[in-house]
Amino acid sequence: MDHRIDPQLRAILSALPQVDISDPAAFREAQRLRGLQVAAAAGPLQGVTVDDRVVPGVSGQPDVPVRIYRPEGSSGMLGVLVWFHGGGYVFGDIASSDRSCADLATKVGCLVVSVEYRLAPEHPYPAALDDARAALAWVAEESADIGADPARIAVGGVSAGAGLAAALALYNRDHGGPELVLQVLDNPMLDDRVVTQSATEFTDTPLWTGQQAVLGWRFYLGETPGEVSPYAAAARAEDLRGLPAAYVAANEFDPLRDEDLDYAVRLIRAGVPVELHHLPGTFHGSNALPGAEVAERARGAMYGALARVLR
Template structure:
């Protein structure tokens, strides 16, 4: 790995010391992904489990999936001692549309519950290539519909439900917000889009630049989109709910927070989407973190820039859900 000259010093140390997991998808095909995913799941299963925080309760529900599809698994995090009805964050994990497990989000989401006093519902959507578009976004939307219908049982205020996610989950969160708008579905109070995966066309300057990148490079991104969309990737026949950057009309969407690292494939599509949201009349906050690579805050949480990014997201959620 050749470090970019502009990488943040606090992040560079972790890269040089080999503290980050290696993910090289160059030369892999879509057919290789199920086997690689199984290997990753086995490795994760051998890791020491995340210690539960007594201030947070965690339960799982299986709820109706999209029409004719399997049920959807949700993981629900709530304050152990809630102060009445709370807002909620509906969360969608990352993984490039091809990886990811909701259990991996326990630390992040437990932290949100403790710091904000809100509920969080995390959705276990189906992954590509076994389940191509529109399965992932339809699973996410089905879970959101269930949360809205069962808000009273969950102790959640249905008027204060945000949708958020990271990487592929950020793109799915944006797609879910578009579906909710276009189908007259649940009211979404806010979008928290962390380094979202938004554009299958892969033609922006940053998409072309980062052939060698920490965590997620151009080859990995092309593979993720290929798994989700097959031969449609990059062509004309792609839904805006799969690739929200393609949406011509962003008006009427909930206010948004978008952040992304300077040194990653998604930089330009995220910046462009945030600007277009604002131009469409959607109140939008955008952060470009200098010297940061994809998923930096989760990979190197002790770095100053990571702590700052986490703090800014909490500020945005608190403002959107509690004021």
């Protein structure tokens, strides 16, 4: 399969970390140390001001840390993207998303509010959704304070974060939350059943495999989840009508590929405007990697979709 990966991506395969979430705490620590090294090598963020806040949790839940990125020199009310990092629901944090969020803010010309949602298995569903709900409600309610236009709010994320954004969009529709102009779903983790052809076929793909997806869902939902809510796994939703417009990116050698394509098609059939990108020669998470033209194109397409609704 490696020979079918884009040549520029294939050249950096040996430098990528091996993802193994069987011991979530140990893997989180390894990722944290790796992130510190990467951040030190990259230097300080450019082109943005950064503001760390803590927002009230919902229903007596803990407060939620968020980090706000604003393009330097911008003024007035900007469109805002509420962003959720990836990590299979068990790892990842605001710090690891610093550079990608700064790029989103500067390339799109919007505010980005990155959310430090709680992680499984210590905090299984619905903890992450509760934190996502709290962050979105706070952005809408405090829009004047942070310089956000309440009529231009999008949600989005990558991998588990994209799955969380999709679930949040469903919950928001069903419970009368703030109107959303877009949901950005980059390689979203949507289906806890993990039975598609891509999920069962891709057992040794870079950065994420079907086996890791099974583990992630097990940690997020618990060993005996019972009936799984669509607010946990968006692919479980039967009715997709009335959801906000969607940008969906799926990668060829990604175990999540087929559930992503299926969800996009179901959204289209439900009358939801969808911009769908399937990127040949790519794998899970490769859209964020530097130095590959196919990844640059993927990011450019996402920036463009956001700019059209947030600027």
